[in-house]
Structure formats: C-alpha cells, structure tokens
Amino acid sequence: MHEDLYPLLNAYLDGELHGTRLREMELHLSSCEICQGELNELRRISIFLQAAPAPQFTPAERFVSNLTLSLPRRLQQAQPLKPASLWLVPAGSLGLWFFLRTVFELSNLIYMANESGVLGHAFPWFSNGSQETIWFALTTNLLGAHLTGNEHLALSLLNGINIFGSDLLWGLLWQAALIMFCLGWLAIWWMRRNPQFMKIENTH
Amino acid sequence: MIVNQTAEAELNLIQQAQNGDSSAFQELVRRYYASVVNVVYRMCGDAALAEDMAQETFLRAWLNLNSFHPKAPMRNWLYRIAIHAALDVLRRRTEETVEDETIQRVTDQTPGPEAILIEKEGAANIQRLLKSLPEAAHSVLVLREYGNLSYQEIAAALDIPLGTVMSRLNYARIQLRKLLKEQTHAEAEYA
Numbered sequence: 235m236h237e238d239l240y241p242l243l244n245a246y247l248d249g250e251l252h253g254t255r256l257r258e259m260e261l262h263l264s265s266c267e268i269c270q271g272e273l274n275e276l277r278r279i280s281i282f283l284q285a286a287p288a289p290q291f292t293p294a295e296r297f298v299s300n301l302t303l304s305l306p307r308r309l310q311q312a313q314p315l316k317p318a319s320l321w322l323v324p325a326g327s328l329g330l331w332f333f334l335r336t337v338f339e340l341s342n343l344i345y346m347a348n349e350s351g352v353l354g355h356a357f358p359w360f361s362n363g364s365q366e367t368i369w370f371a372l373t374t375n376l377l378g379a380h381l382t383g384n385e386h387l388a389l390s391l392l393n394g395i396n397i398f399g400s401d402l403l404w405g406l407l408w409q410a411a412l413i414m415f416c417l418g419w420l421a422i423w424w425m426r427r428n429p430q431f432m433k434i435e436n437t438h
Numbered sequence: 439m440i441v442n443q444t445a446e447a448e449l450n451l452i453q454q455a456q457n458g459d460s461s462a463f464q465e466l467v468r469r470y471y472a473s474v475v476n477v478v479y480r481m482c483g484d485a486a487l488a489e490d491m492a493q494e495t496f497l498r499a500w501l502n503l504n505s506f507h508p509k510a511p512m513r514n515w516l517y518r519i520a521i522h523a524a525l526d527v528l529r530r531r532t533e534e535t536v537e538d539e540t541i542q543r544v545t546d547q548t549p550g551p552e553a554i555l556i557e558k559e560g561a562a563n564i565q566r567l568l569k570s571l572p573e574a575a576h577s578v579l580v581l582r583e584y585g586n587l588s589y590q591e592i593a594a595a596l597d598i599p600l601g602t603v604m605s606r607l608n609y610a611r612i613q614l615r616k617l618l619k620e621q622t623h624a625e626a627e628y629a
Contacts, residue, residue, distance in 0.1 A: 241608045250589050279614055283583045286564035289485035294471045298464050301496055
C-alpha cells in the first residue's frame with residue numbers, strides 16, 4: 235500500500251479531489267491494484283457505516299411541539315444594523331465634515347481677501363482685527379511707516395496665506411482622523427457581513 | 439430555479455425567526471430535525487439522549503439566532519451547535535452502557551424477528567465501534583458520513599484546518615478498519 239496516498243484515497247472516495255489531482259489519482263488507480271483494493275476497503279467501511287439503521291425518533295411534529303413549550307422568550311438582542319444604517323454613519327460624517335470645511339475655507343478666503351484689500355474692505359464686519367501672525371505684527375510695527383501701499387498689500391496677503399495654511403494643516407489632520415474612523419467603521423461592517431472571519435463561538 | 443425559490447423561502451423564514459417569529463423557527467426545526475438528530479445520535483449512540491441533544495441544539499440555535507448569518511448554510515451552523523452540544527454532554531457523562539437502550543429503540547420495517555435482531559445487533563455494533571474512536575476523529579467521521587458535509591464545511595463547523603479534517607478522517611477510517619478486522623478474527627476464532 236502506498237501509505238502516503240491513503241489520505242488522498244479518502245479524499246477521492248469523498249469526491250474531494252478535483253482537476254489535476256483527480257486525474258492523477260484516476261491514472262494511478264487504473265494501474266495500481268493495491269490502491270484499488272484499499273479504495274474498495276474504504277468503500278466497504280463507508281457502506282458499513284451507512285447501513286447502520288437509525289432508531290425511530292420522536293416524529294418531527296411532536297418534537298416541534300415539545301420544543302415550542304420549552305422555547306424561552308428570546309431576549310431582544312440588538313437587532314443587526316441594516317446596511318443603510320451602517321453606511322449612513324460614515325457617509326453622514328463625511329458630508330458634515332465637507333460642509334463645515336467648505337464654510338470655514340470660504341470664510342478664510344473672504345477674510346483674507348477682505349483684509350488684504352482685494353475686496354476693497356467691502357465686508358468690514360468680516361474683520362475681527364486679531365488675525366495677524368507674529369511676523370506680520372512685528373513687520374508692520376517696525377516698518378509700517380516706511381511701507382508703501384503695495385508692500386502692505388503684499389504683506390497682508392502673505393499673512394492671510396499663512397493663516398490659511400495653518401488652518402489647512404489642522405483641517406488635514408482632522409480629515410486623516412475622519413478617514414481612519416470611516417475605514418474602521420467599514421472594517422466592522424465587513425466583519426459583520428462575513429462572520430466566518432470572526433471567531434463565533436455562539437453555541438454556549 | 440426551484441432551488442433558488444427554496445433557498446429564498448428559507449432565507450425569509452430565517453429572517454422572520456431572527457425577528458422573533460417562533461412559528462418561522464418551528465418550520466426551520468421541522469426541516470432540520472431529522473438531520474440534526476441523526477448526527478447527534480451517531481455521536482452518542484443513544485436515541486433518547488440524541489433527542490435531548492437535538493432539543494438542546496435547537497434551543498441554543500433559537501437563543502443565538504441573531505448571530506447566524508444566512509450567507510452560510512443553516513444546516514452547517516446547526517451541525518456545529520449540535521456537535522458542540524453532543525461533546526458537552528458526552529464529556530459530562532460517565533462511562534455507561536447504552537447499547538441495551540439503543541437496541542430497544544431501534545425499529546425495523548421488516549417484521550421477521552431474526553432480521554430485527556440481526557439489524558439491531560448490527561446497529562449497536564456500529565455505534566460501539568464509532569464510540570471507541572477518539573472524540574476528535576469521531577466528530578469528523580460523523581459529519582462526513584452522516585452529515586454529508588464537505589471537508590471545507592467540516593473544517594468550518596469544527597473550526598479546524600482543512601488538513602486536520604483530512605488527517606482525522608484518515609485516522610478514523612484506519613482505526614475503524616482495524617477494529618472491524620479484529621472483530622472478524624475474534625468471531626472466526628469463536629466459531
């Protein structure tokens with residue numbers, strides 16, 4: 235007997251061999267009487283097991299009736315979230331985030347344009363007067379008297395860009411956190427849809 | 439087409455049962471009772487105990503129904519619960535002889551008393567041989583021979599790798615073959 239082939243003979247008997255392995259096994263069996271004999275032995279064991287009669291169990295209808303009497307009222311477990319609800323959380327968060335960022339960035343742009351005089355200070359109420367970087371405050375205090383109108387305009391523009399840039403950096407960090415949250419959420423959603431990848435020991 | 443309709447009907451039943459509809463669950467029990475009780479019977483070799491185990495299986499299934507995902511076949515999920523329930527009970531039970539009870543409950547369609555006796559003895563003998571196998575190999579063999587599960591399904595049901603399924607099945611059949619040979623020799627010597 236080819237001992238190493240025994241597990242494969244089992245697999246062949248159970249219809250678990252496919253493709254090349256199946257063809258190889260069939261080819262081998264056609265020329266190996268020992269393995270043919272082993273296969274027949276395995277078949278006999280299987281037939282022997284199948285031949286064992288099962289006792290007459292309680293009829294299904296009566297079993298169901300008995301079972302129903304002992305069925306406890308199932309605790310209302312948390313209903314599995316529907317796919318729509320699962321998508322709603324990350325999608326809603328993203329939507330809210332984009333709305334807020336758009337409002338903030340637009341405000342910054344208008345403020346910057348307003349401060350630098352591009353809009354001709356059309357929105358005086360838009361200025362809070364405190365949006366100055368340190369270098370801008372120092373420069374204007376030290377050299378304010380010597381600066382021409384264009385130079386002041388250029389400095390204001392640079393000041394605005396600086397403020398805008400730092401806001402943007404914070405924005406990007408928040409976005410990264412939001413993306414992590416959404417990916418985490420999607421991973422949980424995927425795990426719930428594919429429970430075979432989770433260790434579900436729910437029989438106890 | 440018919441298969442799809444059946445699968446869809448079952449899916450509806452599962453969803454209704456998951457929503458707490460006990461009549462839908464009862465219908466599912468009707469569908470799977472015979473397979474489940476047969477598998478647990480092959481594990482324990484005792485009809486009354488098998489029915490208790492089947493009841494335990496369906497109770498556990500009812501209580502954990504919300505954790506079942508209908509993408510996987512329900513039969514496999516029930517087998518998984520049934521095997522665990524059977525192993526729990528068998529581990530708790532002390533060694534005791536159950537063959538007599540088994541013989542009493544085995545029935546046969548043929549009326550001849552000799553045929554009944556031979557069949558009963560054969561059934562008890564097979565159960566005795568199965569029970570002599572180690573627990574791990576026994577479960578795999580039962581799921582394959584009586585549950586008709588594929589290797590992949592057995593691996594999923596018992597939470598073991600595919601290679602382990604193959605080696606345990608291989609071991610179980612080799613052991614069974616040895617036991618049968620020993621028995622045949624003993625009978626020949628006795629005769």
